Amino acid sequence: MTAQQDADAPAHPRYAVVGAGPAGIYATQGLLTTTPEARVDLIERLPAPFGLIRYGVAPDHGRIKNVIRALEPVLQDPRVRLLANVEFGRDVGLAELRSSYDAVVVATGALRDRPLPVPGAELDGVHSGADFVSWYAGHPDGPTEWPLAARSVAVVGMGNVAVDVARILAKSSGELRSTDMPVQVLAALANSAVEDVHVFGRRGPAQAKFSPLELRELSESTTFDVIVDPADLLDDPVTRAAREASKITDQVVRTVESYAARPPHGRGRRLFLHFWEAPAAVLGSESVVGLRTERTVLDNDGNAVGTGQLTDWPVQAVYPAIGYRSDAAPGLPFDTEHAVVPNVQGRVDGLPDVYVTGWLRRGPVGLIGQTRSDAAEVVASIAADRTAGVWTATSGVDLVDTLAARGHGVVTWSGWELIDDLEQRLGLAQGRERCKVTDRAELLATAGVHRAAPLTIC
Ligand SMILES: Cc1cc2nc3c(=O)[nH]c(=O)nc-3n(C[C@H](O)[C@H](O)[C@H](O)COP(=O)(O)OP(=O)(O)OC[C@H]3O[C@@H](n4cnc5c(N)ncnc54)[C@H](O)[C@@H]3O)c2cc1C
The missing domain is CATH 3.50.50.60 (FAD/NAD(P)-binding domain)
Structure with missing residues (x-):
């Protein structure tokens, strides 16, 4: 690394992480650990974060579901913005993310x-x-x-x-x-x-x-x-x-x-x-x-x-x-035989500021813990590329402003807290820890994104 390359590295890098499953959250955590001055926007298609921990891990595996509690502090960090109810490829595209952020990490998993x-x-x-x-x-x-x-x-x-x-x-x-x-x-x-x-x-x-x-x-x-x-x-x-x-x-x-x-x-x-x-x-x-x-x-x-x-x-x-089996991520190359994004240590082929992690990177095998080691490798690639100055300058446009201008409702961390609180109250009324709300409109209404009154059916 030359002194010039180091000087070219963004002082406060802005990262977009797509997919708020464990892979995306561990990547977020790693990015903030290696670069404390970074800012991360975590973009999630659903109104709720945590990916397959919430929507895959069996309901009678409460101990494993508790990993969510360990991941919460990452999303509560003031340097992180949860932008849920935002679908990559529909509400925001790869070109827009690449121009607004220094680097983009895609972790859209498999459903x-x-x-x-x-x-x-x-x-x-x-x-x-x-x-x-x-x-x-x-x-x-x-x-x-x-x-x-x-x-x-x-x-x-x-x-x-x-x-x-x-x-x-x-x-x-x-x-x-x-x-x-x-x-x-x-x-x-x-x-x-x-x-x-x-x-x-x-x-x-x-x-x-x-x-x-x-x-x-x-x-x-x-x-x-x-x-x-x-x-x-x-x-x-x-x-x-x-x-x-x-x-x-x-x-x-x-x-x-x-x-x-x-x-x-x-x-x-x-x-x-x-x-x-x-x-x-x-x-x-x-x-x-x-x-x-x-x-x-x-x-x-x-x-x-x-x-x-x-x-x-x-x-x-x-x-x-x-x-x-993962679906192709919009704008990224895709190996249809293995259903993964071709990459080298998380670097996506042909896209110098785009990275991939989790199940989308290595295929849908392995437990939650493996997404953590996966993220560590990708974060190391990002840190190396940052200091090497391989990224181009960003437009400085804030995605939150863009989405607001389009009238798109975003579920933020505080919106998720409202959902979390409702589910726990509904659960308490039935003598259990939580009762999940399933209806998207109700989730959005609870998060304050839509004005319709919550139905309070779980
Ligand atoms: C049924 C099942 C049970 C499991 N049980 C266990 C278990 O007991 N213990 C264990 O350790 N592991 C378990 N696993 C494995 C574990 O869930 C995975 O290792 C882990 O969730 C993979 O993480 P990920 O972040 O790559 O993907 P995911 O968890 O799938 O997260 C991907 C996230 O990206 C979001 N996303 C997708 N597309 C878009 C888009 N276009 N725009 C924005 N966001 C998008 C998704 O909504 C999701 O939130 C289980 C898996 C399954 C399928």
């Missing part, structure tokens, strides 16, 4: 999931796992109603999201009453016809992506038994090697073994974990009447290959939960 690539996936009764999550988490753009008439359901996938979906389907509404679930969700779950939930994975317990804690937690429900066929447990060299190589894998396999060894308690509902069964087709003419799976074995590369042995499972609903 959709990957469709099931088998015949029959279009049938009535095949439900997106991500939509189900959005429904029970009260996402303002999610479904407002959910069909729960199926007595037997299949959940496809062997990761934590599949376990969340299966657990919420199998639990009684009574077990969920103390969570922040919207009342209409609790009411619908109370009338659910579900009796059996079948979770299918195309590989074995040693290859499943569950976290041991999530898997163990299944045994704590008083509503359902967890059932594993002992025939699904293999003590082969591949499984042994995987267990020796990873403590986590060993814990997962041990837990699965304990389920296989346990006689059912007769709790009512049943949650089956089926390993070595790859979905081959969803059966039915208009709506789902079954799921056909093919027994698998591992080949020498560890891939599941079909054995030709087919089984038809009589289920009336199928929930694929085989991974999320």
